[in-house]
Each structure stands twice: as structure tokens, then as C-alpha cells.
């Protein structure tokens with residue numbers, strides 16, 4: 001058996017480990033972050049469970065840390081009080097980015113983890129089976145419910161050889177993105193194996209599993225081996241290590257071979273993480289901004305590389321260079337050595353240990369800027385500047401650009417790579433994690449004015465709907481509901497945030513949708529890729545969207561649509577996409593009856609043509625839709 005199958009088998013509550021079948025998994029740990037967490041905890045609260053039933057649940061504040069109004073601070077207080085009430089560890093702002101901190105202080109090989117953030121598979125770097133999910137699915141897991149997924153195919157990524165100097169883990173995942181594309185990973189777990197695995201440290205592995213998300217993968221995982229043990233020992237958690245390696249005769253559903261010796265520095269061009277080219281092929285482009293950080297490249301190893309490389313050098317005067325260490329531990333350890341001094345002296349701007357520029361929480365680049373970032377997403381407008389050209393690359397490539405002012409191949413630019421020595425022991429100080437109170441019954445949950453109560457939906461679709469919007473392929477949840485410093489503070493306020501739905505794609509969408517009783521959105525391939533934000537389903541539902549009809553869906557968004565009672569349909573014949581335009585009136589038989597009786601979903605277009613739509617839903621998912629969403633279903637007798 002593969003590593004992934006071994007862990008799935010140990011956590012299987014329902015279904016069979018056959019690719020394509022629905023399986024229910026027992027979840028050991030959960031994590032949330034503040035941008036999705038407020039909604040997740042409101043939903044958990046509505047379930048009426050007195051205390052979380054997981055082995056460990058952690059609530060992080062790392063996204064909405066810019067407090068330019070009362071909203072984010074209201075959310076933080078709510079999260080702190082609800083955590084202590086219900087048995088959740090609270091990690092306040094300043095502690096660091098959830099995935100980096102979880103790896104350092106909480107991750108355990110062989111355990112299952114779900115998080116209300118799409119980059120939760122970062123935990124795969126330490127041998128966890130970790131999934132991104134909508135906030136409501138995380139709330140359910142905290143209440144002791146299974147987590148349902150379609151059993152993925154397990155793809156072996158066979159790493160051969162060893163990386164050369166200035167080529168890094170980021171280049172491995174960029175290479176995989178080049179090969180597989182942003183939709184290539186759907187329905188798959190990428191399991192890393194082969195000789196090359198032994199040459200990669202836990203943070204390097206985590207860089208790779210983190211960005212497996214950009215492939216659309218269900219998750220990605222590395223074995224738990226001696227290197228994992230070494231990491232845990234240095235973190236003072238060696239007792240939690242267990243070996244989990246594939247059997248010698250492990251069977252996989254496919255194999256991809258990457259020869260690390262042959263890899264060169266790579267870079268993803270605007271505006272998709274899979275638009276990957278060799279750095280040397282686009283050398284010379286002038287760079288305005290460089291950012292090093294985010295949950296994919298903010299570990300101590302990354303930061304020490306930055307410090308050692310910048311020592312005695314100065315950042316190009318035309319480059320705005322920002323560095324965000326991933327956690328308090330990383331920042332404190334930089335402060336203990338000369339490393340922080342070397343970074344500051346080079347001309348860098350040091351940011352808080354948080355998501356920051358990765359989610360447009362500050363540091364939006366200048367108009368039409370070229371920005372090189374070690375982050376994981378470069379969707380159009382995500383930086384906060386609509387016409388910015390954002391490239392994704394390794395810290396090595398970012399450093400060469402920050403110093404030279406141009407896109408530059410670091411292999412040629414730098415000569416020998418500095419030797420980075422990791423400390424024997426990490427600085428361990430867990431004082432900033434707040435443990436929940438023993439008896440939560442007396443704890444008051446504080447809800448400031450930014451926390452707006454949940455809205456309950458019902459299934460009220462009959463036999464007609466109007467096409468409220470038509471969009472193309474690879475629509476991300478950043479397109480559906482943008483993030484950034486101006487919109488993120490309304491994540492706990494559905495009526496307000498829904499006004500921004502599709503704002504950058506069609507500024508009139510929200511107003512128009514509200515006037516339609518039953519709306520349909522028409523989409524292309526891989527609809528809903530990217531972030532796990534359930535607001536990308538909730539806000540459209542609030543605006544009366546009842547059906548999504550697309551060529552194909554991304555996994556987390558599909559689950560979120562069902563959770564909030566939106567019927568997810570796919571074109572039986574993708575060419576029928578051309579038969580519907582925005583504003584068209586569409587008719588069909590009674591929608592509830594179609595679902596109940598398993599009938600074909602036949603849609604009559606404005607011109608009288610008939611379109612067949614498919615719905616690959618389990619009985620459980622149909623019941624959820626007919627109940628008006630997961631929260632209603634959980635509370636109803638049908639469960």
C-alpha cells in the first residue's frame with residue numbers, strides 16, 4: 001500500500017478505497033484561519049455541540065491582521081472567546097501563518113487534518129493526510145462528523161537525483177504544475193517517492209505539498225521517514241514520530257518521474273500558477289516588487305537562505321522588497337542570530353508574520369508593476385492591483401531579482417550557494433498559544449457589530465431560472481469573491497460581502513442577481529479553483545443563485561455549493577455551453593422531483609433547444625440540497 005492508502009485505511013468510516021467512490025474519513029485534527037473561521041465557528045455554534053470532538057482543533061489569526069477599522073479586531077475577539085468556550089486552541093495574530101505554525105507545533109505524521117483553507121495539504125510535508133475544506137465541513141468535523149471525499153487516484157511522483165545549487169523545492173512543484181496544469185490534479189493525491197525524497201527537508205516537502213493545491217489535487221503527501229523524525233526532534237516533539245513509508249510493492253494509479261538533476265529555476269508567469277517557463281527564457285524583465293514569504297516559502301530555512309544571500313549586499317533601489325517570516329518562531333530565531341540584521345541592512349522591509357501581501361492585505365504593487373513573489377497564487381487582481389503582473393518563483397529567483405532589479409537566473413548570478421546550517425533545536429515557546437478553558441459553559445462569546453448572524457436557506461427552486469452570468473474556464477474563487485484589505489473584513493457579514501460577488505468580472509452582477517428570483521451561473525472547466533472560501537458559494541446563494549451549470553468543478557468549491565444548497569450541474573455535452581447567454585430564461589421540470597426521482601436534468605433554452613445536464617450526487621448530497629443546505633440537514637430528522 002501507498003502512504004496515502006495506509007492513512008486512509010486507518011481512518012475509513014464509510015465507503016470503499018476504490019477511486020471514484022465516496023468515502024467518509026475520521027478526522028483527528030482541524031485548523032481554521034480568521035478569514036474563514038468566523039463563519040465556521042458560527043456554524044459550529046449553531047450545531048449545539050458543547051465541545052469539539054477532535055483530538056486537536058486550532059484557530060489561527062493570520063489573514064485579516066491589518067486593523068484599519070473595527071471589523072477585523074471584532075472578528076479576532078469573537079474567535080478568541082469562541083475558542084476558549086468550545087475547547088479550541090487559539091493562536092492570535094502575530095503567531096504566524098496557520099500552515100507554517102501547524103507544521104512546527106502541531107502536525108503529527110499519520111493523522112488526518114482538515115482546514116478551512118485550501119493550503120492545508122502543507123501538512124503532507126510531515127506525513128499527515130491533510131485536506132482543504134469549506135468552513136462548514138470543518139465545523140462538522142469538529143462536531144465529530146466524518147469528512148466525505150471522493151476516493152482519489154494515488155499518483156506516485158518519483159523524484160530521482162538531487163537538486164543543483166540555486167534550484168529548489170519550489171521548482172519541483174512548478175515543474176509539476178507545468179506538466180499537470182491547474183486542473184491536472186483533480187481527483188488525485190500526489191504521493192512523493194523515490195531517492196530524491198531523502199534529499200528534501202520537511203520545510204522543502206511542505207513547499208511542495210502546499211502548492212499541490214494549485215494543481216487542483218485532493219491532497220499531496222510525503223512519507224514520514226528519518227528526515228521527518230529529525231524535524232520533529234528539533235521541534236521538541238520527537239515522541240510523536242512514527243514511520244510511514246510505502247510498501248515495497250505499493251500499487252499506484254499512475255506515475256510521474258521528475259529528475260531533480262535536470263531541473264532548472266522556473267517561474268510561473270501572470271496570471272496562472274501553471275504558466276511555467278524557465279527563468280533563463282524570460283531574463284531581463286524589469287522588476288518593481290519582490291515578496292518573500294507566504295505559507296509556501298516562509299520557513300526558517302527559507303529565511304536563513306535570504307539572510308545569508310543578502311549579507312553585505314544591497315537591494316536594487318527600484319525594487320520594493322518585502323519579507324514576511326512565516327511564524328513567531330521563525331522571526332524570533334532570526335532575531336537571535338545576525339540573520340535579521342543582515343536582512344534589514346540589505347534594504348528589506350520586514351512584515352508581520354502573517355499572510356499579508358499574498359492575500360492583498362497590504363503591499364499592493366504600483367500600477368502595471370512586475371511583482372515576483374514566492375507565494376502560491378497569481379490570479380489576476382489578487383495582489384490588489386488589477387493590472388499588476390505577478391510571477392511566482394523560488395526564494396532563490398526572488399533574491400536574484402531583488403538585487404539585480406531584473407528577472408535573473410540565480411545559477412548564473414550568484415556562483416556558489418551559501419551553506420545553510422539549521423540549528424540543533426528550534427526555539428520552543430508555546431506561551432502565545434491560548435489553551436481553552438476546562439469548563440466552557442460559563443464563557444461568554446463576544447460578538448461585536450461585525451458579526452452578523454447566519455442566514456438560513458431553504459430549497460425553493462421550482463421549474464425555471466435565469467442565466468445571471470456566463471463565465472469562462474478556470475474561474476477561481478478569487479474571481480467569484482475577491483479578497484484584499486477592503487473586502488476581507490466583511491467575511492463575517494454575508495449581506496455586505498455579497499455586494500462584492502464577481503465585482504471584478506461584472507460590476508453589475510450583485511445588483512442584477514438580486515432582482516432575479518432563481519439565478520443560474522454558466523461556467524467552463526475547473527470552476528471554483530483556488531481558495532476554499534465558502535463565501536464564494538454563500539454569497540451567490542444569498543443573491544438567489546440556485547444552480548451552477550459548468551463544464552467541470554474544482555473539488556472544494558463543489559462541496560461548498562452543495563453545503564449551501566446550490567445545485568451543481570455539468571454539461572453532458574460541453575458544446576451546449578454555447579447555447580446559453582447571460583439573461584436567457586431557462587425552464588425544466590420540477591427540480592426537487594428531478595433530484596428525488598433521479599431523473600435526467602433537461603433544460604430548455606430560450607430558443608427551445610434541449611440541454612442535458614448531469615449531477616453526480618450521492619444520496620447524502622441530494623438530501624443536503626433538498627434540505628436547503630448541510631446545516632439544515634444535520635439538524636433535520638433525515639440525518
Ligand code: MIC
Nearest residue numbers: 035036117118119531532533
Ligand atoms: C487564499 O490563499 O486564497 C486563502 C485566503 O488563504 C484562502 C482562504 C480564504 O479565502 O479565506 C484559501 O486558500 O483557502
Ligand code: SF4
Nearest residue numbers: 119294295355358359
Ligand atoms: Fe495565507 Fe497566502 Fe497561504 Fe492563503 S496562500 S494561507 S493567504 S499565505
